[in-house]
Amino acid sequence: MELEAKRNHDPDLNDWASIAWTILCNLRDQSPLVQCITNYVSMDLMANTLLSAGASPAMIHSIEEIPDFTPHVRALCINVGTLSPNWLPAMKAAAELITKSGKPWVLDPVAAGASGFRLKACLELVGLKPNVIRGNASEIIALSKASLGVTKGVDSSHESIDAIDAAKSLAQASGAIVAVSGAVDIVTDGNRVVGAHNGVPMMQKITATGCAVTALIAAFVAVEPSNALEATASALSIFGIAGELGMDIAKGPASLRTHLIDSLHGLDQAAVFSRIKITLL
Numbered sequence: 001m002e003l004e005a006k007r008n009h010d011p012d013l014n015d016w017a018s019i020a021w022t023i024l025c026n027l028r029d030q031s032p033l034v035q036c037i038t039n040y041v042s043m044d045l046m047a048n049t050l051l052s053a054g055a056s057p058a059m060i061h062s063i064e065e066i067p068d069f070t071p072h073v074r075a076l077c078i079n080v081g082t083l084s085p086n087w088l089p090a091m092k093a094a095a096e097l098i099t100k101s102g103k104p105w106v107l108d109p110v111a112a113g114a115s116g117f118r119l120k121a122c123l124e125l126v127g128l129k130p131n132v133i134r135g136n137a138s139e140i141i142a143l144s145k146a147s148l149g150v151t152k153g154v155d156s157s158h159e160s161i162d163a164i165d166a167a168k169s170l171a172q173a174s175g176a177i178v179a180v181s182g183a184v185d186i187v188t189d190g191n192r193v194v195g196a197h198n199g200v201p202m203m204q205k206i207t208a209t210g211c212a213v214t215a216l217i218a219a220f221v222a223v224e225p226s227n228a229l230e231a232t233a234s235a236l237s238i239f240g241i242a243g244e245l246g247m248d249i250a251k252g253p254a255s256l257r258t259h260l261i262d263s264l265h266g267l268d269q270a271a272v273f274s275r276i277k278i279t280l281l
């Protein structure tokens, strides 16, 4: 069922379980093709996250292929994690082309505040109008202030709730939905702020879980482009629920990685409805 029809049928806009489950079912039905221009560390987990959720990933990044390939994808995920200068033109070309095709793209500004080169690249990409920006708290603060900040490389040195104001101003300035991951995932359009409270702390001990959830957001927004805030919060909660279920049987980060992917693949309506926790902040 279309989300709009569902909303009209069920006027309770806070029925997040129903919203998230509907988007996940549509994603599984439609299996959207998602192009990922991402870092070397995240490629495997990102592709497997998309596959287990029901999407179709393609890690295609060379500038020569973008004119032929990008117009055919349903969404694009750009991640600057292992950025070098020769990758940037391909990222920009893909962002421009997908926007021209009227389809959504999502930016992951990994370690935005770690170097001047990286910050400038991220700000230029923000200028190409991503539909969603998802980072950790230090990344969103650096991007919002456009300054090199206290960041521990790709890891955050801030809590997500400390980045609410930065997220709101970045959303207002860029026109993007901004998501800050952490113990509570924050999602804002610059006006409304919601918190997604699912997930387990051990997810921070697996490299590229943040990158993977950004790609999952791209897949959710691909099937629900006109409700990007709802799609973003839903993707974050669904990924968190998969982490919670995985943690029930995991022995540590390595087995959690495996069980998270399995849980995402097998996620059913009962688990979504009993576990989802998204609130207005």
Ligand SMILES: Nc1ncnc2c1ncn2[C@@H]1O[C@H](COP(=O)(O)OP(=O)(O)OP(=O)(O)O)[C@@H](O)[C@H]1O
Binding pocket: 110, 135, 136, 137, 154, 155, 156, 181, 182, 183, 184, 185, 198, 199, 200, 201, 202, 203, 204, 206, 207, 208, 209, 210, 211, 212, 213, 236, 239, 240
């Ligand atoms: N304390 C926590 N409790 C619950 N879930 C968490 C916690 N910290 C992070 N997460 C979850 O872990 C995932 C990754 O978030 P994180 O903020 O670590 O991203 P990141 O720093 O961009 O990661 P990476 O750069 O390794 O991809 C998100 O789904 C987030 O909700």
Ligand SMILES: Cc1ncsc1CCO
Binding pocket: 039, 041, 042, 081, 082, 110, 154, 207, 208, 211
């Ligand atoms: C560890 C690491 N370094 C650059 S990108 C990346 C993956 C997590 O962001």
Ligand SMILES: [Mg+2]
Binding pocket: 108, 110, 111, 135, 136, 154, 210, 211
């Ligand atoms: Mg990250």
